Amino acid sequence: MxxxxxxxxxxxxxxxxxxxxxxxxxxxxxxxxxxxxxxxxxxxxxxxxxxxxxxxxxxxxxxxxxxxxxxxxxxxxxxxxxxxxxxxxxxxxxxxxxxxxxxxxxxxxxxxxxxxxxxxxxxxxxxxxxxxxxxxxxxxxxxxxxxxxxxxxxxxxxxxxxxxxxxxxxxxxxxxxxxxxxxxxxxxxxxxxxxxxxxxxxxxxxxxxxxxxxxxxxxxxxxxxxxAFRDPLTGLANRRALEDRYEIACRTVSRGQQRGMFFALLDMDHFKKVNDLYGHEYGDGVLAELGLVLAQYARRSMDMAARLGGDEFALLLYDCDLNDGRERLAELLDTIRNLGIEHRANHAAVVTVSAGGVAVGPNVPLSDAYHAADHCLYKAKHAGRDNLYVEDLAEKAARRSR
Structure with a gap:
């Protein structure tokens, strides 16, 4: 199939x-x-x-x-x-x-x-x-x-x-x-x-x-x-697997079978300081823990959590609109914060993440979704980290056309 x-x-x-x-x-x-x-x-x-x-x-x-x-x-x-x-x-x-x-x-x-x-x-x-x-x-x-x-x-x-x-x-x-x-x-x-x-x-x-x-x-x-499709540290999908899944999901959305997709990028706050303070082994352990949490938020067959490199993660939610995506991201950030993983250099003294997400309609290339989510992630970090910012790409394009 x-x-x-x-x-x-x-x-x-x-x-x-x-x-x-x-x-x-x-x-x-x-x-x-x-x-x-x-x-x-x-x-x-x-x-x-x-x-x-x-x-x-x-x-x-x-x-x-x-x-x-x-x-x-x-x-x-x-x-x-x-x-x-x-x-x-x-x-x-x-x-x-x-x-x-x-x-x-x-x-x-x-x-x-x-x-x-x-x-x-x-x-x-x-x-x-x-x-x-x-x-x-x-x-x-x-x-x-x-x-x-x-x-x-x-x-x-x-x-x-x-x-x-x-x-x-x-x-x-x-x-x-x-x-x-x-x-x-x-x-x-x-x-x-x-x-x-x-x-x-x-x-x-x-x-x-x-x-x-x-x-x-x-x-x-x-x-x-x-x-070839997995990140060896976290067990999550890698960039290649994400590209394949995004293409499959995008084709299905383009046929009008689902509401759309929600694509998000997540970065750990002050990850470099984790390695500096605790060592790389501790940092790898933190990334593995984050991988386990992210996997719980991508349990449906067409959803996917991926590690793109370093402390950068991606989350693809299928049949998900902007409001549902915002709620899922907010819940995810709360879950990670409540893990209570020690990080003295962070403002909360525990590990936190920042996230930027976009609602994606049909025929939107992954590169466009990635750049838009990355821009949202930048806004979330600029607002004080341990934060999220989301946009609807379709609405954003409509505003520009006006």
Whole structure:
């Protein structure tokens, strides 16, 4: 979607810690929060699209062309021909055309994944039925042909580990049901059973190792992507993320869907003196505290708090007019003052901030909003700091035109 929020910009601290645990191979890095797990699964399904499509096409071509070669290659008894044609052309080929199309068009859907698994389990059941009927007619179908199905699906389809185990369990259930059918079952010898256990175990271990490696690579990539949009000290968005969000919000406002936006700049009062009196480590701690407070005032999906550098912060409030923006800024300044963070060089002996904000209408570039908010910030500081000043850009432009 055009107006979707960039995921790198909205990661909360819990999600960041989880990503770091996974990327660093920490013992805690086994599970991620639900939203990240869903995002990772969608990524895995997209990455497996081509492989899953190929897996779906193999039964289409092999079973679809079987009537032309199976008699010459396998010596199919005439009594089996009708059954084989029904299975091949009436069940498997139509089913796997649907499976292939689902992977082509809706690969991120969990239902497409379940359809893939169910389709191959049905193929296992069909092959076991052919083995069962062929055994009565003296036509032997080797069990190795069936074993290739779970091994291929588990190792190539990039299914979640729980679904790999479920698929293998379904495969075993089909074999047990076939073994319990009345009559003389073809069964499996001891060596064949040992081979199946070894190959299935190897396939599951391979799937587990591949999945774990993929999770770590994805988490590391997610963290790197996040760093391009985040300020490392405060955890807030940086200038680049603010530019992206402002552009998205501005396009939505221009379509007349919301009242407008409110853009504000905030500076800490006498920040240089904080570093001079208390040291840079204390100053960094103050900035981090301010970042936490600002984040609480930008909790809606299209709002954003950003650190632009030094002690300069920005606040973008979506669907917000001048009066609401003024109230939010006043509340924010009170909250910061009430933190009571020591700052002896400030007139209140605690940390305070000054703010300038502007109500922004459609089609106003960020550069214009920034310069206007910066001018308001200058007026707020000139009025005595720990203060705010706001303007409506549209009204200001109208006054100038008159």
């Amino acid at each position: 055009e107006d979707a929020v960039l995921p790198e910009q909205v990661l909360n601290p819990e999600e960041i810690r989880a990503l770091r645990d996974v990327a660093s191979e920490s013992r805690r890095g086994v599970r991620m929060p639900a939203r990240l797990e869903e995002e990772f699964e969608a990524h895995e399904r997209r990455a497996a699209r081509v492989t899953r499509i190929c897996l779906g096409l193999i039964p289409v071509f092999s079973f679809g062309t079987a009537p032309f070669w199976q008699d010459a290659v396998t010596g199919t008894p005439p009594e089996l021909v009708v059954l084989l044609l029904w299975i091949e052309l009436g069940i498997v080929v139509p089913l796997f055309i649907a499976v292939t199309l689902s992977q082509l068009r809706r690969v991120e859907s969990a239902m497409a994944e379940l359809l893939l698994m169910g389709g191959f389990l049905l193929v296992v059941a069909c092959v076991e039925l052919i083995r069962y009927r062929g055994h009565d007619l003296g036509h032997i179908v080797e069990p190795y042909l069936v074993l290739t199905i779970p091994v291929a699906v588990v190792t190539l389809a990039r299914l979640p580990l729980a679904r790999c185990i479920a698929f293998v369990a379904g495969y075993i259930a089909v074999l047990v049901v076939a073994w319990l059918l009345p009559g003389d079952s073809p069964g499996r010898g001891t060596q064949e059973l040992i081979l199946e256990v070894l190959l299935l175990g190897t396939a599951l271990l391979t799937a587990f190792g591949t999945r774990l490696s993929s999770r770590r690579q994805w988490a590391a990539g997610k963290l790197l992507s996040m760093m």
